[in-house]
Amino acid sequence: MINDFPVTGKKATRDGFGDGLLAAGQQNDQVVALCADLLGSLKMNAFVKSFPERFVQVGVAEANMMGIAAGLATAGKIPYTGTFANFSTGRVYDQIRQSIAYSHKNVKICASHAGLTLGEDGATHQILEDIGMMKMLPGMTVINPCDYNQTKAATLAIAEHYGPVYLRFGRPSWPIFMPDNLPFVIGKGIMMHEGTDVTIIATGHLVAYAMDAIKKLEEQGISAELINIHTIKPLDEEIILDSASKTGCVVTAEEHQRNGGLGDSVAQLLARKMPTPQEYVAVNDSFGESGVPEQLLVKYGLSPENIVTAVNDALKRKEMVGHFG
């Protein structure tokens, strides 16, 4: 239950990446890192200080960075590339597609400042399409952890997984609530709160908001289940189907476009195996804008209140299914 996940502090998920990268470097001497002129933003300085000979600065040249990473991986290294999510995906999609994904290279594409919560820099940098682009690539693992601890654990876990990975995290200071000793299992969702009326499936920063929504829903007498999906691909089908079969309706929540995101993956699963009413908390075919992260999440419909509203909409549709069923 969410009481088992008390907020213990506040830190950015990118800090979890930086600390996880240092630890991965200490644990595995094949881990190397590359950065495209954003060391401070990606929190990679500790790794560079400890392992200067295992770090490659590529400057503002992300296409070259992806190619160099593919070459390092070819020779047996485990490269972690670091830049903003926008420049980790859309800018270099073909380099990732051909030199990394199709060539099945063991490259870890680590992407910070994803989504609206990048904030004041505005829409040029606020990518909301990256999960969709990356999950479409055959063989690509897509991970979007929810807090500092989960990001650190994910950063360590992907070193032990052979194959290309997209690891997405963010800029703002964010509540820490996942236990720091919880093992990170790629492809395994985490049941954070059991309920009977509705299943909320959340990823990334929106897991914290889903926890807030659960409390508000309890005040309304609604019992919501919460699944923390850190791995969007491969998707943990079992945990989702088990929950949906129990609650009969689903709400997905993510800091991404509705098109191509976690919600799409869940909808595809449910359509194939267990048609279920579903509502989306996601950005609806829109670019972002400059602003404070929390304000932007409200304006673009990603607040805890939006999750509550979506739950109520999903419950109404469940009743209709019951009525006509």
Place this chain on the structure above:
Amino acid sequence: MANIQELNSIASQVRRDIIRMVHQCQSGHPGGSLGCTDFMVALYFHIMEHKLPFNMEGHGEDMFFLSNGHISPVWYSVLSRSGYFPTSELATFRHINSRLQGHPTTHEGLPGVRVASGSLGQGLSVAIGAALAKRMNGDDNLVYVLTGDGELEEGQVWEAMMSAAHYKLDNIIVAVDWNGQQIDGPTDLVMSLGDLEAKWKAFGWHVLLMNGNNMEEVVSTLEKAKSLTGNKQPIVILMKTDMGYPIDFMVGSHHWHGIAPNDEQRDKALLQLETTLGDY
């Protein structure tokens, strides 16, 4: 000393393979393949230290990356003729269920290929990554790359050029297939490359020039390039070739970049190429 006559004799067979492969599937890229044959034969049969069976990570051996993946026919022929896979497999080029895809890939597990190429401009970056890994590992072997000249129109190549000089990468030898032709016509008309030698020099590279269709010159220039490694500077060979060389009706024209000969043209071409190792 290399036996130039022997290398020329292998090159003749490789060129026969190229014509026959492209003819049998009625697709593929004969022009650049024929033009780069002398370089590829010199590399695999004389210059490069490489080992069988194929090992992806390439520790303790030289590595080769083909950036202009469309000239796959010459690479496939050279790989099979050096023992990476049976020459009979050349007959499967571009057919369904083949390891010999239109453009080279690791996806079907073809020995000798370390990364997919075809979408242009990516190979130099990948080769730089492999060269950096060799440096990190204390491995003294070299990394070779072949790129097209039209391919230099891709911006990523210039990112890569800049970075290799910045890293003082001196275990990499790049060859540019400077045939002056690309799909839509001569490079000077499509997108001028300008003073290519000055451009590479300005980006910090040691530049060598050679006639890529003269085996003796190819071998001596590659040997010179090897002798220049280890000097904190990357090396590029600007290799003047003729697209389609030496087939009289193909040579020097962009027309043969990406079309296959018909039966009559195949026969006419094969008459100009001696069978030396036996057709596949």
